[in-house]
Amino acid sequence: MWMMLLFVWQSSGRLLSHGSAVLTVSGPRLSWPRRFAFGAAFLPFSLLLALLALGLDPVLAPVAAACGVPGGLADHAGMFLLGLLILANLIRGGLRMGPSLAVTRCRIARCRTGGIWWEVGQFAAAEGDSLSAGRLVRLALSHADAQGIGLVAAARNEQLARAYRRRGFLPDPQYPPALVRKPARAGEEHRCLVR
Secondary structure (H helix, E strand, C coil): CHHHHHHHHHHCCCEEEECCEEEEEECCCCCHHHHHHHHHCHHHHHHHHHHHHHHHHHHHHHHHHHCCCCHHHHHCHHHHHHHHHHHHHHHHHHHCHHHHHHHHHHHHHHHHHCCEEEEEEEEECCCCCHHHHHHHHHHHHHHHHHHCEEEEECCCCHHHHHHHHHCCCEECCCCCCCEEECCCCCCCCCCCCCC
């Protein structure tokens, strides 16, 4: 599923990457071609998953029947398994909606007061590749500062929250757990705090 999400984010122009590090950004609106690409990216993956599930049906049907699964359900064990995986991902995503909604609400409220605001999230990198992670963060923050873009994010854990604070993000008391990095004034960059 992670590869599917990376492909969808890339096709919609929301994925930044450097080496093994990735980061998603979401601004005010996607252009129509990007929206179309974002929607169209689901089609090949949906077809691929359906074909995979149909290909697994003949393999899983005897196993399911041997386990006592009723005939009709055993015949479509691959599709049933795919459905369970999708349901599990939807539930997992639903449990994480609170911080995402807070970040989106915070960004919308900030946009109403003026300026350009982006959401940042889904930061990931290979465990042993801190160099790529550091460069991606530095490049993204430098671009935001140069363009006067404010950033809103939420940290998955306390370690990531400390990393955000070192880079100038502060908690927004109106939209917890959203963290806000105000746009830099023209010609000036944020100073990164060391803690």
